[in-house]
Amino acid sequence: DIVHRLQATQAGDLAVRWNCKAGKCGSCSAEINGRPRLMCMTRLSDFDPVETVTVTPMRSFPVIRDLVTDVSFNYEKASELPSFAPPPRDADGKRRMAQVDVERGQEFRKCIECFLCQNTCHVVRDHEENKPAFAGPRFFLRYAELDMHPLDTHDRRQLAQGAAGLGMCNITKCCTEVCPEHIKITDNAIIPMKERVVDRKFDPLVWLGSKIGLRNRDNDGRTEV
Incomplete structure (x- = not known):
């Protein structure tokens, strides 16, 4: 509201994205006193009355104008992610989804794509050169959501480790700290994906099973259906 008041009274040409x-x-993602936050969910009453409050655009993305940044990087990364791939339809009532799979998916789908996690991630925030090879926490969340879905048939683990740069994340949990939806991005998405990648690549039983054909596709690191 204070930004809109400034637009109305002092800076009519101030550019800001909101809905x-x-x-x-x-x-309305921005950085308020250096911390990535949603402007609409930040109250002036949260600050000391004598404190100077600064509002700046997200640092990790190019500035278009004023508080508006170019977040097209995120849409490019989204387009690189293989979509949900269900198996052929079975007779109604044959498949069952466990409650834990339902609840896990619900947490992941709370994401509002504010890209605050992308903005605060130091892998791209402090190293612009990493962007082409790093998908970022928002899309690791999506990788995890799809990979943990019991009906998805596409194995994204190699892609996550390779082209998406999952190994570049060193789990500082900074993405979790700024998430306005309080999604546990690191604990519930990134770390489990790292474990799945490691299991696929280094687990001797997985390796042996793949060689002699004993591993079932649905059971290869996925919830049994």
Whole structure:
């Protein structure tokens, strides 16, 4: 509201991206006193009355104008991710989804794509050269969501480790700290994906099973259906 008041009274040409003003669209991401936050969910009452409050655009993305940044990097990374690939349809009632799979997916789908996690991740924030080879926490969340879905048939682990740069994440949990939806990105998505990648590559039983054909595709690191 204070940004809109400034637009109305002092800076009519101030550019700012916004939509819902309810913390659900992810449009108004910025850095407030250096911390990535949603502007609409930040109250001036949270600060000391004598404190100077600074609002700056997200540092990890190119500035288009004022507080508006070019986040097209994220859409490019989204396009590189293979979509959900269900198996051929079976007779109704044959498959069952465990409650744990339902709950896990619900947490991942809370993401509002504000890209605050992408902005705060030091892998790209402090190293611009890493961007082409690093998908970032928002998309590791998506990789995990799809890979943990019991009906998905596409194995994304090699892609996550290779082209998406999962190994470059050193689990500082900075992405989790700034998530306005309080998704445990590191603990529930990134670390489990790292474990799945390691199991696939280094687990001797997995390696042996793949050689002699004993591993079932649905059971290869996935919830049994």
